[in-house]
Amino acid sequence: MANKSMDEETKNNLEKELYLFNTGEHFDSYLTMGCKKDSYKGKDGFRFTVWAPNAKSVGLTGEFSDWHMGIEMERIGETGCWTVFNEQAIEGQCYKYRIEQSDGTVKLKIDPYAFEFEVRPNDASIVKNLPEKKWRDGLWTASKKRFSIYERPLNIYEVHLSSWKHHEDDSWYTIPELQQELIPYVKKMGYTHIEFMPLMEHPLDASWGYQLTGYYAVSSKFGTMEEFQNFVEAAHLANIGVLMDWVPGHFNRNDYGMVYFDGTPQFEYKDKDKAENNRWGTMNFDLGKDQVQSFLISNALYWIEQFHLDGLRVDAVSSMLYLDYDIGEWKPNEDGSNHNKVGVKFIQKLNEKVFERHPDTLMIAEESTAWSKVTKPVYMGGLGFNYKWNMGWMNDTLKFFEMNPSSRKHHFNLITFSFMYAFNENFILPFSHDEVVHGKKSLMHKMPGDRYNQFASLRTLEAYMMVHPGKKLNFMGNDYGQFLEWRIHEGLEWESLADEMNAKHLHFMESLNMLYKKEHALWEIDHQTQGIQILDADNATETILSFIRKGKKTRDFVIVICNFVPNERKGYKIGVPFEGTYEECLNTEMHEYGGVWTKLQGPFKTIKETTHQQDYTIELIVPAMSVLILRPKRIFGVPKN
CATH class of the missing domain: 2.60.40.1180 (Golgi alpha-mannosidase II)
Known part of the structure; x- marks a missing residue:
């Protein structure tokens, strides 16, 4: 059974939260949006809240309604959001939103704020509440506050979870199995941090996790929220930090996801040329839209706070900085420049808000151009990251080493040039x-x-x-x-260690x-x-x-x-x-x-x-x-x- 109308107190509380969401200032929006355990008029159940400002109507459907016609959701004033309380919903059940778009088309859409999804090829969101974990990594978090990361060793081991190691039947390791093997390996090898390629929900392995559908969910192919929280805790107890790649620039365009969610450009730019990312076959977030800022900045803080991650490596920063970055047709600014001004402001706001709460966090930019002041504070005109991958050093160094040694003396500048700019930014040297x-x-x-x-x-x-x-x-x-290059569908060649040279x-x-x-x-x-x-x-x-x-x-x-x-x-x-x-x-x-x-x-x-x-x-x-x-x-x- 669903309550189709709210009492005044519930409505007023939601409207206050959604006011912040709509002004781009709700940085814990995942505590309001999506599926949340709730009690209403003496009944226990879940409240479902979704942003779909231009939908004609929105319904909730799922296992609790036998996937019949959607349970009608109530529009919350002028907030652009819809909500309903359902006492029949229980944790573990699947659901979607039934969106009636402005032209009358009806589509079933996932919950952008869902904490869990079905294992593919199924794609429904799953009713799940935030776990209430009692963390045991206080010594680790305290040590981060005492010693600046700039003056500490930082040596990162980058990992793709499902191809690090496979079982004999070619199945990959689960998160608990990785906890038992990966953490001791990293500790023995002397690395200081593990960096995972994206672990959020994504439908296509070939994207390596960089084309996301569920920003708030650990991918069901990898495991559960609780398992990943336990992994991070175990790493911290072993004095190993954990980082993860994060993709705020673009999102997966599968029809059941966020793309044209209410039938209009909602999460993406209104301008089609800006919205469609032709390089990756994805959609670019409208980074100037207040609700998108609430969604993304909340997401960054969600992974840092709910999973105790030590930082995020922000993917494809260049694509957010430039209007003409791999999109085909583009329109310059009035002054003729190609800088994406709303993208720059979003990045600065993101970093300011993260560091306000967590000054000891790593915010690492994968930025491949010569944009200046990437790792300078916003008040100094910078983007506000505290680290940047040194792609120039990596490209020059590999080019030099791939040469026949007899030719290297003629190209010695490839090795020495990096010392000319080594201190322009706070750099990480990546062989990724x-x-x-x-x-x-x-x-x-x-x-x-x-x-x-x-x-x-x-x-x-x-x-x-x-x-x-x-x-x-x-x-x-x-x-x-x-010897063989990385192959996403196979485990690493650990058998190579039988060879003396390896x-x-x-x-x-x-x-x-x-x-x-x-x-x-x-x-x-x-x-x-x-x-x-x-x-x-x-x-x-x-x-x-x-x-x-x-x-x-x-x-x-x-x-x-x-x-x-x-x-x-x-x-x-x-x-x-x-x-x-x-x-x-x-x-x-x-x-x-x-x-x-x-x-x-x-x-x-x-x-x-x-x-x-x-x-x-x-x-x-x-x-x-x-x-x-x-x-x-x-x-x-x-x-x-």
Whole structure:
């Protein structure tokens, strides 16, 4: 049975909530909209509330009504929303909204605010209330408040949930199974965070989760809300952060979803050229519409607050910044510019609202253009993110490493150019899923030469990323040198670890990650020019790059020597800042990692000779195709700081 008319108190309360929703200021709108457990006139049931401003009528239909004609919903004044209380609805039942559009067409639509959906190919929303979890991760959340993420190690392991590992019958791991295996693996390997590709409801695997239908639901193909909450809690108890990719720019255009929800442009732009995203076959959100802002900003906060996520990596930011970003026909602004002004304002508002509540959250932009001040605060004219993927560094670096080593000296600027802009933004250096799919080859397969030289190059590549200014991200499979590129319908090639070279590379990555966490110089002042001192960036002939990475304390520094060609350099002199003794803490060519060196060099004693503008010099052998990292063992004349 449904109550078709509200009492005045219920109506007034809803109208207050919906006023905020309609002004773009309701950032907990999921507590009002959608399906919510409620009591009304002494009866227990669920209240259903939906935004459909231009519908002629809206009905509720589902298992509780045997999918017969829709239970009539009441229009709530001039709010554009409709509501009904149903005492027959129980948790776990399926439902949809029956929308009579302005032209009389009737369509069954999902609930945009649903917390759960049927397992595909079925697509109905499911009656579900927010779980009331008692969280046990207080120490983790407290530690985030005490220590700034900018001055902490950040080394992210990017994961696609259903293709990380498969069972023998080719079924993927459930969230509880991942909790038992993925978290210990990430901890053992020395990563600081897991980043999931989108886990929200989406109908097509080929979209990798980036074409969403249910923004408030964990995809039913992956598991339940409770299971994902438990996963995040378990990760935090293991001192592992959890991030997730989030897609506020565009949404899936399947007819049962949000597309032309009430028969008119509702969630999407009114202008068809702006609304239709031809690149991805999706619909672009009208980011200037107040109700859309309430929907999306509430959604970001929902994942942060209800799941204790440590941050969101915001997908395709460029598509929200530009009017002409892959849409075909477009109209410039009155001043002739191509900036999407409402998109810019939405992004700024999103970041301001998130950081107002959660200043220790990571808001990471995947932004592929030269837009300035992406990671500067809004009050400084920035977009307000605190991190940005460094796509320029990634493209130049991979282009350089894919070359025949003999050609690299002619293109040395591909490696050195990034130091010109490394501190313009707070950067994350990404080797993500996008670089190992669609015929691009795996990281290991990109490397030239025979198998030995491929692994030597891969170790050099990974070590170079670790010593370069900026936080780190690596996609699953990179860490043991998977040869085949990523395939979404299959698990990773874990069987490759039976091969000695793959097993040694995994050991190398574990050692490298642990070294990164140990050496303050590699992350403590990552985003300040004082964090690096270039020694020699002009040695294109030998194709060697050298620099010093520094921490806050003068004694916290490491010397880095990168040799990008398979030629050993004997008697190589490197300048160091202080007299004393230095030792190797990494040689990527060690036998235990797959190289040919059986023992480390050193310790090295300085000689009083000026090299690389430094007062002291040490002499050593630089192995072929390698990265060496040296640290002070006992040094003199260090000023106190």
